[in-house]
Amino acid sequence: xxxxxxxxxxxxxxxxxxxxxxxxxxxxxxxxxxxxxxxxxxxxxxxxxxxxxxxxxxxxxxxxxxxxxxxxxxxxxxxxxxxxxxxxxxxxxxxxxxxxxxxxxxxxxxxxxxxxxxxxxxxxxxxxxxxxxxxxxxxxxxxxxxxxxxxxxxxxxxxxxxxxxxxxxxxxxxxxxxxxxxxxxxxxxxxxxxxxxxxxxxxxxxxxxxxxxxxxxxxxxxxxxxxxxxxxxxxxxxxxxxxxxxxxxxxxxxxxxxxxxxxxxxxx
Amino acid sequence: xxxxxxxxxxxxxxxxxxxxxxxxxxxxxxxxxxxxxxxxxxxxxxxxxxxxxxxxxxxxxxxxxxxxxxxxxxxxxxxxxxxxxxxxxxxxxxxxxxxxxxxxxxxxxxxxxxxxxxxxxxxxxxxxxxxxxxxxxxxxxxxxxxxxxxxxxxxxxxxxxxxxxxxxxxxxxxxxxxxxxxxxxxxxxxxxxxxxxxxxxxxxxxxxxxxxxxxxxxxxxxxxxxxxxxxxxxxxxxxxxxxxxxxxxxxxxxxxxxxxxxxxxxxxxxxxxxxxxxxxxxxxxxxxxxxxxxxxxxx
Numbered sequence: 021x022x023x024x025x026x027x028x029x030x031x032x033x034x035x036x037x038x039x040x041x042x043x044x045x046x047x048x049x050x051x052x053x054x055x056x057x058x059x060x061x062x063x064x065x066x067x068x069x070x071x072x073x074x075x076x077x078x079x080x081x082x083x084x085x086x087x088x089x090x091x092x093x094x095x096x097x098x099x100x101x102x103x104x105x106x107x108x109x110x111x112x113x114x115x116x117x118x119x120x121x122x123x124x125x126x127x128x129x130x131x132x133x134x135x136x137x138x139x140x141x142x143x144x145x146x147x148x149x150x151x152x153x154x155x156x157x158x159x160x161x162x163x164x165x166x167x168x169x170x171x172x173x174x175x176x177x178x179x180x181x182x183x184x185x186x187x188x189x190x191x192x193x194x195x196x197x198x199x200x201x202x203x204x205x206x207x208x209x210x211x212x213x214x215x216x217x218x219x220x221x222x223x224x225x226x227x228x229x230x231x232x233x234x235x236x237x238x239x240x241x242x243x244x245x246x247x248x249x250x251x252x253x254x255x256x257x258x259x260x261x262x263x264x265x266x267x268x269x270x271x272x273x274x275x276x277x278x279x280x281x282x283x284x285x286x287x288x
Numbered sequence: 289x290x291x292x293x294x295x296x297x298x299x300x301x302x303x304x305x306x307x308x309x310x311x312x313x314x315x316x317x318x319x320x321x322x323x324x325x326x327x328x329x330x331x332x333x334x335x336x337x338x339x340x341x342x343x344x345x346x347x348x349x350x351x352x353x354x355x356x357x358x359x360x361x362x363x364x365x366x367x368x369x370x371x372x373x374x375x376x377x378x379x380x381x382x383x384x385x386x387x388x389x390x391x392x393x394x395x396x397x398x399x400x401x402x403x404x405x406x407x408x409x410x411x412x413x414x415x416x417x418x419x420x421x422x423x424x425x426x427x428x429x430x431x432x433x434x435x436x437x438x439x440x441x442x443x444x445x446x447x448x449x450x451x452x453x454x455x456x457x458x459x460x461x462x463x464x465x466x467x468x469x470x471x472x473x474x475x476x477x478x479x480x481x482x483x484x485x486x487x488x489x490x491x492x493x494x495x496x497x498x499x500x501x502x503x504x505x506x507x508x509x510x511x512x513x514x515x516x517x518x519x520x521x522x523x524x525x526x527x528x529x530x531x532x533x534x535x536x537x538x539x540x541x542x543x544x545x546x547x548x549x550x551x552x553x554x555x556x557x558x559x560x561x562x563x564x565x566x567x568x569x570x571x572x573x574x575x576x577x578x579x580x581x582x583x584x585x586x587x
Contacts, residue, residue, distance in 0.1 A: 021389075027384065110371055110373065114367050114371070115385065117340055118338040118360060287341065
């Protein structure tokens, strides 16, 4: 079943257009930086971008920081929101379930396909950014944010891989929201926009000092904690909280999605 | 063995009881037709049989199995409209559908897909994406998907939808052939003629209740009256005094059991008989007598 879902996802032109667009933004940013040589001042703009001009090897991290606030969550919400609701509105859901494909099985296959999409998206963004960055800006051992000796070779690769994993895990939280909503409504658009509404709300509250009491529990609170991978030693505190928080969101929302989907009357 | 048996099958959506205590009994090898006006619960019943809608009360036994998930691999279905992924070809759709769910070995997949495409008359359609298909072609594709694993039971909701008269005839012949090879047919439709031409057993649903379930032949039994058309109607009325049920011009309806005896009696009296035959109820009479108006009529 998972093979079927992967084939459906990656044979869709839309999936590739999404990946292409995701890749385009950091690449365009890189080209502007390379041509004008005008970088954001340190401490301003997306994380790492100021440092990229002097070291292209840091660009994967910068590229992820560029797509993380909006582009990546939109792409993930669209794909995950479409997963069940899209089948329902196309009418194919009833034929799959009457096949019969068990509902739990179908939901698990959908989740794995979305997870595969997230992984591909994050890896492609990081990979392209590495190639683009090292070509345009040259590569040096990675500097770290906390001074310390620069990272080189395997150590640098490890931190990029950790970053990719952390960002992917954060996106799985987005996917869980969208997947749950996808089992509630028959409209893919509704599910995707609903998930985005949750994220926007979370972002607004994160920035609101009056909401400080709930801040540690907001889904987007620790998204940017991956910058801590580039400190020496790695600052695990926020990263650990981020991983655990997303884990709770993923577990609870998937449980809701499962409970709703398995008990639902399919009238689409 | 029974192909479908439901006992007290009931489904409520909030205040509305869509299906109310329905006891279906479909034997293996039957050609079983379910009739009823729009909103009478046909589709909800079909959805419950396929495990899409959970019954509020009641039991379903499919192919001798109370666990639907066990029986469904042997069931092919077409519910309301056919559905497919528009950006893929018909063949790619069938391949995906075949790969989903249990009991479809990869080795013979291509063969199975080719076979059903051939069966429904789509073999030559090629690589065109489904979104370019006509309504009739989509219906054929839906039927092909239903036939993929040589099901023992076919559950079809409005199988003639979108087809031209020629196509309807073709599909009917195909279904008759499959039935002759042992496939049980369960067809729901609001088209009387379609069910009358295809089915041997008929059920009628009305506002969620099963109001008729019988062999078509029994439903269309003689009414115990004989229709006589004669130019000598006035003489006949005088002769048959008391047995006359109805008269419209030269058409007489006479209460009598044996047409041959009646014929002999009339001819012996010197009457000229233009036509004489036992009156038979049409399926339409049966259904209209058993049902109220459809739920789409707002009185």
